[in-house]
Amino acid sequence: MTYKIKRDAMEKPFALDVDTDSICQPPSSSTLLIDRTFRMFARLGVFVVLALVVALVLEIGVKAIPGIQKYGLDMLTGTVWDVGQQQFGILPAIWGTLYSSLIALLIGGFFGISMAIFLTQDFLPARLAAVFRTIVELLAAIPSVVYGLWGIFVVIPFIRPLTDVLNESFGWIPFFSSTLSGPGLLPAALVLAIMILPTIAAVSQDALRSVPLKTKQAAYGMGATHWEAILKVMVPTAATGIFGSLVLGLGRALGETMALAMLVGNSNQISLSLFAPANTLAALLALNFPEAGPNEIGVLMYAALVLMVITLMVNILGSMMIMYAQRGVKA
Amino acid sequence: MSDTQPPPSRATPSLQRKFEGRALRSMVLSGLVWFLAILTSVPLLSVLYMLITQGGARLNMEVFTELPPAGFEMDGGFGNALVGTFFMVGIAALIAIPVGIMAAIFLAELGPSSKLATAARFAAKTLTGVPSILAGVFAYALVVITTGTYSAPAGGVALAVLMLPIVVLTAEEAMRMVPKVMKDAAYGMGCTHTQVIWQIVLPTGMPAILTGVMLAIARAAGETAPLLFTALFSNYWLLQEGHLAVMSPTASMAVLIYNFSGMPFDNQLELAWAASLVLVMIVLIVNIVSRIFGKPKF
Numbered sequence: 001m002t003y004k005i006k007r008d009a010m011e012k013p014f015a016l017d018v019d020t021d022s023i024c025q026p027p028s029s030s031t032l033l034i035d036r037t038f039r040m041f042a043r044l045g046v047f048v049v050l051a052l053v054v055a056l057v058l059e060i061g062v063k064a065i066p067g068i069q070k071y072g073l074d075m076l077t078g079t080v081w082d083v084g085q086q087q088f089g090i091l092p093a094i095w096g097t098l099y100s101s102l103i104a105l106l107i108g109g110f111f112g113i114s115m116a117i118f119l120t121q122d123f124l125p126a127r128l129a130a131v132f133r134t135i136v137e138l139l140a141a142i143p144s145v146v147y148g149l150w151g152i153f154v155v156i157p158f159i160r161p162l163t164d165v166l167n168e169s170f171g172w173i174p175f176f177s178s179t180l181s182g183p184g185l186l187p188a189a190l191v192l193a194i195m196i197l198p199t200i201a202a203v204s205q206d207a208l209r210s211v212p213l214k215t216k217q218a219a220y221g222m223g224a225t226h227w228e229a230i231l232k233v234m235v236p237t238a239a240t241g242i243f244g245s246l247v248l249g250l251g252r253a254l255g256e257t258m259a260l261a262m263l264v265g266n267s268n269q270i271s272l273s274l275f276a277p278a279n280t281l282a283a284l285l286a287l288n289f290p291e292a293g294p295n296e297i298g299v300l301m302y303a304a305l306v307l308m309v310i311t312l313m314v315n316i317l318g319s320m321m322i323m324y325a326q327r328g329v330k331a
Numbered sequence: 332m333s334d335t336q337p338p339p340s341r342a343t344p345s346l347q348r349k350f351e352g353r354a355l356r357s358m359v360l361s362g363l364v365w366f367l368a369i370l371t372s373v374p375l376l377s378v379l380y381m382l383i384t385q386g387g388a389r390l391n392m393e394v395f396t397e398l399p400p401a402g403f404e405m406d407g408g409f410g411n412a413l414v415g416t417f418f419m420v421g422i423a424a425l426i427a428i429p430v431g432i433m434a435a436i437f438l439a440e441l442g443p444s445s446k447l448a449t450a451a452r453f454a455a456k457t458l459t460g461v462p463s464i465l466a467g468v469f470a471y472a473l474v475v476i477t478t479g480t481y482s483a484p485a486g487g488v489a490l491a492v493l494m495l496p497i498v499v500l501t502a503e504e505a506m507r508m509v510p511k512v513m514k515d516a517a518y519g520m521g522c523t524h525t526q527v528i529w530q531i532v533l534p535t536g537m538p539a540i541l542t543g544v545m546l547a548i549a550r551a552a553g554e555t556a557p558l559l560f561t562a563l564f565s566n567y568w569l570l571q572e573g574h575l576a577v578m579s580p581t582a583s584m585a586v587l588i589y590n591f592s593g594m595p596f597d598n599q600l601e602l603a604w605a606a607s608l609v610l611v612m613i614v615l616i617v618n619i620v621s622r623i624f625g626k627p628k629f
Contacts, residue, residue, distance in 0.1 A: 026521070027521070027523055031523060031525075031526075032523065034523075034525055035523040035524055035525040035526075038524075038525040038528070039437075039441055039524060039525070041433055042433045042434070042436045042437040042440075042441055043437055043441070043447075044433065045429075045430050045431070045432070045433025045434035045435075045436070045437060046433075046434045046437045046438065046447055046448070046451045048430045048434065049430070049431075049434045049451050049454050049455055049458075049495065049496075049499060050447075050450060050451055050454050052454070052458065052492065052495065053454040053457060053458060055469070055473070056458075056461065056465070056466075056469050056492070059469055059472045059473055060465065060468055060469060060472065063472045063476075110367075111367055111370070111371055114363075114364050114367040114368070115367070115368055115371055117364060118364045118365070118367070118368045123361065123364065123365070132368055132372070135371070135372045135375055136371070137618075138375055138615065138618075139371075139374065139375050141549065141553075141614055141615060141618050142375075142378060142553075142611060142614070143552075143553025143554070143555065143585060143610055143611070143614060144553070144555065144556075145553070145555040145585045145588045145589050145592075145607075146378065146382070146553075146588065146607045146610065146611055147378070148589070148592060149588060149592045149603060149604070149607055150374075150377070150378050150381055152592060153381065153385075154377055154381060194374045197371065225353050225354055225356075225357040226357050226361065227356065227357040227360045227361070228353065228357070231360075248460070251460050252460075254462070255460075255461070255462020255463070255464065255465070256462070257462065257463060257464040257555070257556035258555045258556055258585075258589060261556075261589075262589065262592060262593070282462060282464045282556070285464050285467075285468065286464060286556055286559050286560075289467075289468070289471065289559065289560035290559060290560045290563060292560075297476075300468075301468070301472070304464075304465060304468040307462065307464075307465065308461070308462075308465055311460060311461065311462055311465075312457065312460070312461075314460075315457060315460030315461075316457065318460075319453075319456050319457075319460070
C-alpha cells in the first residue's frame with residue numbers, strides 16, 4: 001500500500017489529501033461518531049452501577065418512612081411481633097442476627113484462617129493444595145437453600161444428642177440452658193459458619209500471599225520454626241487483611257437469609273442459650289414479606305433499612321481495611 | 332524430619348530442651364491444621380452424599396416434565412420451576428451482562444483512574460456485600476408495588492442486582508489482564524478507543540470475562556431469598572394456553588426447595604432433595620465449565 005502525499009500537501013502539511021484506497025487513513029467521521037457513542041454507552045453503564053446503589057438505599061429508605069413515622073424507635077426496642085395486634089418489635093431479631101453471626105464468625109473464622117494458613121504456608125505440594133482450594137470454592141458454590149435443607153436433615157439430628165448431654169450436665173451455664181427441639185441458634189450458626197468460611201479463607205489467603213517472601217525468609221534465617229514464622233511473623237504482617245476478611249465474613253453472615261429462615265426457628269425471644277430457637281432480621285423479612293399487608297410493608301421496609309445499615313457499615317469497614325492492608329503492603 | 336534433630340553438642344541442655352519444645356509445638360500445630368482442613372471438607376462431602384443418595388433416588392425423567400404435587404399426591408416433578416429459574420436468570424443476565432460489561436469497559440479502559448471510576452468501583456464492591464434479601468426488597472419496592480403483582484421480571488430484576496457487581500468487577504479484572512503492549516500497538520496505529528476495545532481488549536479478555544459472567548449466572552441460579560417475594564411461586568407452567576404468563580407469580584427451583592423443605596409429606600421432601608441435586612449440578616457444571624474455558628490464553 002502506498003501513502004501518497006500530493007505536492008501541495010508539502011506546502012500545507014495539515015491538509016493531507018489521503019488516497020482513499022490506502023489502509024492508512026485518519027478515522028472517518030462515522031468512525032468517530034461510533035467511538036463517541038460507544039464511549040457514551042460505557043459511561044452510561046457506570047452511571048447505572050452508581051444509580052443502582054443510590055436507588056437501593058433510597059427505595060428502601062423512602063418506603064420505610066411510614067413505618068418509621070408510625071413506630072419510631074419503639075420498634076427497635078420492642079420485643080413483641082404480633083401482626084394481629086399491630087405490634088412490631090424487632091429487638092429479638094436484631095439480637096438473633098448479631099448473636100448467630102458472631103458465633104458463626106468465631107467458628108468460620110477459626111476454620112477459615114486455619115485453611116488460609118494451610119493453603120499458603122507450604123504445607124502441601126501444589127497439586128494437593130489445588131484440591132483443597134477447589135473444596136473451599138465448591139463450598140461457596142452450593143446454594144444457601146441447599147445448605148438449609150442439609151441443615152434440617154443432617155446437622156440438627158446430628159447435634160441433637162450432643163446438645164441434650166450438654167444441657168443435662170451443664171444446664172446452669174446460660175449458653176446451654178435449654179434443649180434443642182428441632183431448629184435453633186446453634187445449627188443455624190454452624191451452617192452459617194460453613195457458608196462464610198470460603199469468604200474468610202479466600203480473602204485471608206490473599207492477605208497472607210501478599211506478605212513479601214523476604215519477610216518469611218528473614219524469620220527462618222533467625223532460626224524460627226515453621227509455626228513461629230507463621231504465628232509471629234506472617235500472620236501479624238497480614239493481620240489487617242485477615243481482620244478485613246473476618247469483617248467481610250461477618251457482613252455475609254449478618255445478611256444471610258435462607259439457611260437461617262430454615263434453621264433458626266423463627267421465634268421472637270432473646271436468649272443466651274445456643275439451643276433455643278431465635279429469629280434474625282433477614283429471616284423475619286423472608287417470612288413476613290410474602291403475606292404483608294400495606295401497613296406491614298412499611299414496618300418490614302423499616303426492618304430492611306435496619307439490616308441494610310448494619311450490613312453496609314460492616315462491609316464498608318471490611319473493604320476499607322482490606323484496601324488499607326493492600327496499600328500498606330505496597331508501600 | 333531432619334530439622335527437628337537435636338542441636339550441636341555445644342548447646343547447653345536447657346537450650347536443647349527449649350528447642351525440642353518449639354519443634355514439638357510446630358509439629359502439633361501442623362497436625363492441627365491438617366485435621367482442620369480435612370474437617371472443613373466434611374460438610375461438602377456430606378452435602379454431596381445426601382444429594383446423591385436422597386436426591387438421586389428420586390431423580391427420573393418425570394420430575395423434569397411434571398408439575399409440583401400437592402401434599403397427598405404422589406409423583407409429580409419440578410418442570411415449571413426449572414423453566415422459571417432459566418427464564419428469570421435469563422432476564423437477569425439480559426439486564427446485568429450488557430450494563431456490567433459496559434461499565435467494566437469504562438473502568439478498565441476509558442477512565443481507569445477517574446473519580447467516576449473510583450466511585451463506581453466502590454459502589455460495585457458495596458453491592459457485592461448487599462444481602463441478597465435486600466435485593467429482593469428492592470425489586471419488591473420497585474417492580475412488585477409498581478406493577479401490583481408478583482412476576483418473573485420482578486424476580487429477574489432482583490437477580491440482576493446481585494449479578495451486576497460480579498460482572499463489573501470480574502470483567503474489569505479480565506480486561507486489565509490484556510497486555511498493555513497489544514493495546515499500545517493498536518493505539519499507535521491510530522485506532523480509536525472503540526476499535527481497540529472491540530478488536531483487542533474484548534477478544535483477548537473474553538475467556539476471563541466469560542468466567543465472571545458464568546460465575547454470576549451460577550450465583551443467580553442458586554439464589555432463593557430475592558425470589559421469595561418477587562416471583563413468589565406457582566404451581567403452573569410459565570407457558571399457559573399458548574401465551575407466556577409473564578406478569579404472574581413464577582416458580583423457581585430454589586423457592587420450590589424452600590417450600591417443600593418444611594413440608595411433612597415424604598413425596599415433597601424427596602422432590603426437594605431431587606431439585607437440590609439438579610440445582611447443585613447446574614451450579615457446579617457452570618462453575619467447572621467456566622474454569623476450564625476461563626483459563627487465560629496469554
